[in-house]
Every structure is written in C-alpha cells, then in structure tokens.
Amino acid sequence: MSMSAAEFGLALSVFLACTVEAVEALTIVLAVGTVRSWRSSLYGVGAATLALAVLVAALGPALSAIPIGALRVIVGGLLLVFGLQWLRKAILRAAGLKALHDELGNFAEETERARLAGADPGPRDAFDGYAFTVSLKAVLLEGLEVVFIVLTFGANQHRVGLAAIAAALAVLLVTAVGFAVRAPLARVPENAMKFAVGIMLTSFGAFWSAEGAGSHWPGGDAALLVIIPVLALASLAMVGTLRRAPAVAR
C-alpha cells in the first residue's frame, strides 16, 4: 500500500509526538512501579490507555463527518495554535532560555514522592491505589495531547486509523525499550523531536486553515514541501538569534 507525502507527514508527526509523550509518561510509571507496585501501575496504564482509545474511537468518526471545508478551518486553526505552542517551547529550550526536560531528575523526584506517599504498598500482589492513580494520571495527561493530534490530523485526511497505528507503534516501542532497560529514557532527544512535531503541526495547520478559508496553494499539496523546510529554517534561525542575543531575555 503506497502512502502520500501528506499521509507520511501525518504518520511521522503522530509517531514523534507520541514517542515524546510516552517517554515522559514512562518515567513516572517506572518510578511508581519500582517503588510501589508494578501490578497496580500497569493496571493504571491499561485503564488510561483504554480511556484514550475510547476517546479516539468515539470522536474520530464524529469529526470525520464534518464537511471538509469547515473541518479544515477548525482543525487547521487548532493545529496552528497547538503547533505554535510546541514550536515556541522547543525553540526556547534549544536556545537555552527554558530548561530541557530532565527525565533522570523527574525519575528521582517521582521515586522520592512515591516512597513518601502513604502507607507501605503491602504484599507484591496487593492493589496499591497510589501506584494505580499516579500511573493512570500520567498516561492520561500525556496521552491527551497525542489524542488531540491523532484526531485533528487523522480526521482531516480521513486517516484516523493510520494516525492511531502510528501512535500505537510509538507506545509499543517506548514501552518495550523502557521495560528492557528498566530506566527512564533520558537519552531520547526529546526537544529535537518536539521541535520537529511543532514544525509539522504548524505547517499542516497553516496549509489546511488557508485551504479551509478558500485559498488555493500554488502547486497544491506540493506547497507543503516548501512550507515545512521554510518554517524549519526560520525556526532554526530564531534559535540562533536567541542564543546570540541573551540580552533579549532580560
């Protein structure tokens, strides 16, 4: 089965976004699992994953039923707002004006919090409410951003299924690696991935919202092959400028 450039962009964006969010959730799950109870942590992960899957299954078809013009304006606008948030934070982190995500530090903090929280979890097979709740919350909160991207990207191209598969592959990969090494994935280049996702969300958002507003891009879909690198280069230039001009920050 062949994949168009737009579909490849969709799958890649969802995969990268999901990988980043899964790495962040994994850190918390590993911490509470190690200190409290693996079984209860995994129940929490399962419950949250199920809730997220139900959300995609329920909202995906509903969004796909909206007429394409209106859908492109709404989804394009949302992707633009969302993508610009991701991109701004990634540029600030790359320029050294915002702290990078520190998975080892977060793991140490979560581990300490889990140790101090409440009573001893008891026997290994006993249900531990703390481990369940913290794991459920972590996966649910990190997963909501992925669900948003899966739904908006997927519905616009009528490929919610493809987006969901890309997200599932990312979760499986991160889970497998995380449980194999039994440590937070601190060496994953999170900010570079967030930067890439921000570029993709913003580019597709600009493309679709303009089309939804009645514009026709020169070259049609091929315009994306110009928008994406131009935005990437402009963003890299912004990183360079902010790095060289720290006075702006004061």
Added chain:
Amino acid sequence: MTVLVAIWDFVVGDDWRTAAGVVVAISATAALQGAGVTAWWLIPLAVLALLVRSLLVAARRG
C-alpha cells in the same frame, strides 16, 4: 466551568494572543478570498510574525 478552563489551558496555553492572531489571520484570509484577492500567503506570514512575537515575549519574561 472547570472543564472549559481545562480545555482553554490545553489548547490555547499561556499565550492567548497567539491564538487570537491565528483567528484573525484565518478570518482575514477568508475575507480576502471572498473579495476575490489571492491570499494563500497571509497565514504563513502571520505564523512567522506570531512566532517571533511570542518568542520575544517569552524570552523577555525569562
């Protein structure tokens, strides 16, 4: 109400001016197209301007 606040925080984040700028850019594009003016260039320009503004504000805030 709490749900609406949560949705607002989730989608718009801490910079509502960027979200407002996106709405203005899309509306202006639709208005120009409606008047028969080719306006595909407006949103990309608005995106760059909004990104630069938002970065400068965030950088100054520190």
